[in-house]
Amino acid sequence: MTIRQIAVERLSLISSKPFAEVVANFEAAIGHPDMREFGKNVSAANSWQELEEVVQSVLGPSGFMEFARFNLGQILEKESSAKAPRILRFIVGNPLIMKQMAEHVPDAASYAPVTVLIDEREDGVHLSYDLMASYLASSGHLAALTVARGLDAKVEALLRAAAG
Numbered sequence: 001m002t003i004r005q006i007a008v009e010r011l012s013l014i015s016s017k018p019f020a021e022v023v024a025n026f027e028a029a030i031g032h033p034d035m036r037e038f039g040k041n042v043s044a045a046n047s048w049q050e051l052e053e054v055v056q057s058v059l060g061p062s063g064f065m066e067f068a069r070f071n072l073g074q075i076l077e078k079e080s081s082a083k084a085p086r087i088l089r090f091i092v093g094n095p096l097i098m099k100q101m102a103e104h105v106p107d108a109a110s111y112a113p114v115t116v117l118i119d120e121r122e123d124g125v126h127l128s129y130d131l132m133a134s135y136l137a138s139s140g141h142l143a144a145l146t147v148a149r150g151l152d153a154k155v156e157a158l159l160r161a162a163a164g
Contacts, residue, residue: 092116
């Protein structure tokens with residue numbers, strides 16, 4: 001068993017827009033496939049080209065799709081008598097990008113698809129993302145890091161657009 005320490009860099013933006021507007025902007029930019037249907041279509045693909053077509057058909061304008069969402073604020077509401085902050089955790093990504101990293105550095109599959117956290121605080125709506133390049137930096141694999149940096153730039157663009 002080995003344990004390695006990984007330094008993770010977090011990108012955070014703060015929006016003055018209302019929480020609902022930021023979330024709506026974010027949702028409009030990502031695809032929302034039926035994950036059961038998506039899984040069936042991935043399994044049924046008989047070639048790389050067919051798989052690419054399956055993935056491309058479910059991506060949103062940002063080039064990402066939603067894999068899952070967790071409404072963590074809803075959990076906080078159950079205990080709190082005061083208004084709990086709204087917190088949404090989105091698991092988003094693009095399997096084609098993940099493949100480009102994982103074929104060089106298998107550990108990339110531990111971090112992709114990625115998490116985007118959108119939460120409201122007193123100073124505004126925070127949009128946060130842990131940079132993939134920071135996860136993979138210790139691998140030293142240039143090809144994987146190049147893809148990771150490209151992914152980070154795409155996620156940053158998505159967050160900036162959602163923040164308004």
